[in-house]
Amino acid sequence: MIDKMSDIPLYVQLKQELKDKILAGHWKEEEKIPSEFDLMKTYKVSRATVRAAIDSLVLEGFLVKKHGTGTFVRKMRPSIGFEPLISLSYALETLNILSKNVVLQKKRIDLGEKLKRKLRYKETTECLYVSRLRYVDDIPIAVEDSYLHPQIAPIFDEKDLSKSIAKILINETDLSISKVEQVVVPRLAQDNERRLLMIHRETQILYMQRWIYVQNQTEPAYYLELIMRNDLSTLRR
Amino acid sequence: MIDKMSDIPLYVQLKQELKDKILAGHWKEEEKIPSEFDLMKTYKVSRATVRAAIDSLVLEGFLVKKHGTGTFVRKMRPSIGFEPLISLSYALETLNILSKNVVLQKKRIDLGEKLKRKLRYKETTECLYVSRLRYVDDIPIAVEDSYLHPQIAPIFDEKDLSKSIAKILINETDLSISKVEQVVVPRLAQDNERRLLMIHRETQILYMQRWIYVQNQTEPAYYLELIMRNDLSTLRR
DNA sequence: AAGTGGTCTAGACCACAAC
DNA sequence: TTGTGGTCTAGACCACTTT
Known part of the structure; x- marks a missing residue:
């Protein structure tokens, strides 16, 4: 009372x-x-x-x-607070930086041995590949290659992929995330990366790989590989 | 106007x-x-x-x-560059959350086979162990177990470990970080964890492991294992 | 048309920090 | 004591959704 x-x-x-x-x-x-x-x-x-x-x-x-x-x-989300660890969009939002994606490619692909190992697939030999460029105020800040497991790929067939894939996974599906693995390596940009991000040779970038597992599946539902500029401190809006 | x-x-x-x-x-x-x-x-x-x-x-x-x-x-927060990916302190700062650490234990330990494997050590059989509790406004939000490789442990002998270890590594040493690997698993809290974090059985937590490699060393310089409350959005100020 | 949340005003008193 | 933000009231009109 x-x-x-x-x-x-x-x-x-x-x-x-x-x-x-x-x-x-x-x-x-x-x-x-x-x-x-x-x-x-x-x-x-x-x-x-x-x-x-x-x-x-x-x-x-x-x-x-x-x-x-x-x-x-509100429907309780099992993972409130989890999002910034999974989604670059979300991580940027916590900094009040709004970004948008541009889809460069979207297609089903067959996986060679090397790619299959990288994606940590055991049996599966195909996936949905999405290549995107992420912008903040018309400045390209990241190049993202997403690989979606056939089991979840259909979900994304009709989704607007200029939105965050991780966000869709979290908010628009019933899948619950069971594990996120991530490797980050700082390094200098390579030539092709420099062109896409419009940066100089000396600029340092972050190379990141991320494997997202859902529920009881043993193969990652979503593998993400990206390179991003490491100098976003000046982009606050 | x-x-x-x-x-x-x-x-x-x-x-x-x-x-x-x-x-x-x-x-x-x-x-x-x-x-x-x-x-x-x-x-x-x-x-x-x-x-x-x-x-x-x-x-x-x-x-x-x-x-x-x-x-x-407000003073500008750190960018989403490398730091928030390495340091929980930095990650929380990007969410406008200020935290402080309390050191529970700090001692050299010998590693058994199991721990050695977990730390991904090949040869080394000892390290500096630091156990800390992290608070936000007197609310415990995370329990952190840090393991520092003998090669870098001496640096931390006289440092104030209520500060972020990762921050010290970044800002107060000449070591450059070559790789960060991380695994995050959401799960329910266990009994001992519930007591430390003063949470209910149903509360979900994040279990995180992080390996930080420096320069050309093949063994991780800093291994971190932590559990944290997964409802930090309610702590935003 | 009815009900809901969204915005806005004018005024009041309180709690805290600094001089 | 003064100035600041913190809380609270009573009322008004608007914009959106559903009936």
């Missing part, structure tokens, strides 16, 4: 009240909670107080607001 | 106005911006509008508020 005499701010009390109900399952996932006006009446507080409590819970990922419709309990 | 006839919300216009001034260097880093009341007068808007604009910029990491003192331009 809410105590107006308490030293604890009303919106904090209301926030805790709502959070407790969410965690206790009082409202189910995806279910609508009472409207802001209902909450005003129920708890006898002003709308600003209700909104402060709700906004805070939205920020913490417990609630989602839909304009004109209502406020809903 | 702010246009009350525009379709763009006033607080968004004000936010953009302030952001532009920050990026243009109109106020320097760590410098105080005008008070909320000054901004109300200057732009002829209500306090709620001013606060909405400022709160949004705080959230994005451009401003910091200090109760009773004022609002200040």
Whole structure:
């Protein structure tokens, strides 16, 4: 209950009240909670107080607001906080850097022995290959080669691949990620990389490989290989 | 300037106005911006509008508020370059989260076969072991076990290990990092981990291993194993 | 048309930090 | 004591979604 005499701010009390109900399952996932006006009446507080409590819970990922419709309990993601480790888009967003991808190529390919070993496939001999260039303000910052396992490739057939593949994997599928392996090597850019990223010979880049495993599959669902500029400190928006 | 006839919300216009001034260097880093009341007068808007604009910029990491003192331009965070990939401290800083370490143990240890394999040592059979607990606002968020190769361990004999080991490696030595390998697995916390992190059984954690290689050495200079809470988004400030 | 969240105003009092 | 940000109220109108 809410105590107006308490030293604890009303919106904090209301926030805790709502959070407790969410965690206790009082409202189910995806279910609508009472409207802001209902909450005003129920708890006898002003709308600003209700909104402060709700906004805070939205920020913490417990609630989602839909304009004109209502406020809903957010489907719990098993991996909140995990995203920046998986998705370059997400990692950049935490720095307030917005990037966009341009798809250069997208095709099914057969894997040679060498590539098969690199992708850590055991049996599978084909995959969906996507080559992309990532831009921040029309400046190319990374070249990404993605390899999608046949088991998950169909999901991406009709997706907009200018968006983050990792984000799609996390948010638009029911797959849960079981392991992420990653190797990063700093080195100088090679000629072809320099041309794509429009950088000088001396510029250092990061070469990164990433294997993402889902659920019980033994082969990586998503292999990513990228090179990126290592001097993004000046790109804040 | 702010246009009350525009379709763009006033607080968004004000936010953009302030952001532009920050990026243009109109106020320097760590410098105080005008008070909320000054901004109300200057732009002829209500306090709620001013606060909405400022709160949004705080959230994005451009401003910091200090109760009773004022609002200040935030010091620029490190880039997404190499550092956040190596150092949890850096990675958290990009999320606007400041953390500190407490050293629980620090001792030389002899390695059994199992540990030797885990550390990926070929010949070496000893190392410097450091166990630390990482806090954000007195909340324990991670337990870290660090293993330092004998070749670099002496460097850390007299260092303050409440600071980031990776940061020391990057900034206070001449060693250059040649490779970083990392494995992340999301899973539920075990009993002993739950106690240290003061979390419930259902809470998901991230288990991470990281091998850092320097220069031409074939054995990792720094092996790190940690478990951390996977709900750090709720700790953002 | 009705209900929801989004924006905005004007005013009030409180808690904290610095002078 | 003064100035700052923190909390809270009561009211208004707008934009979006559903009925």
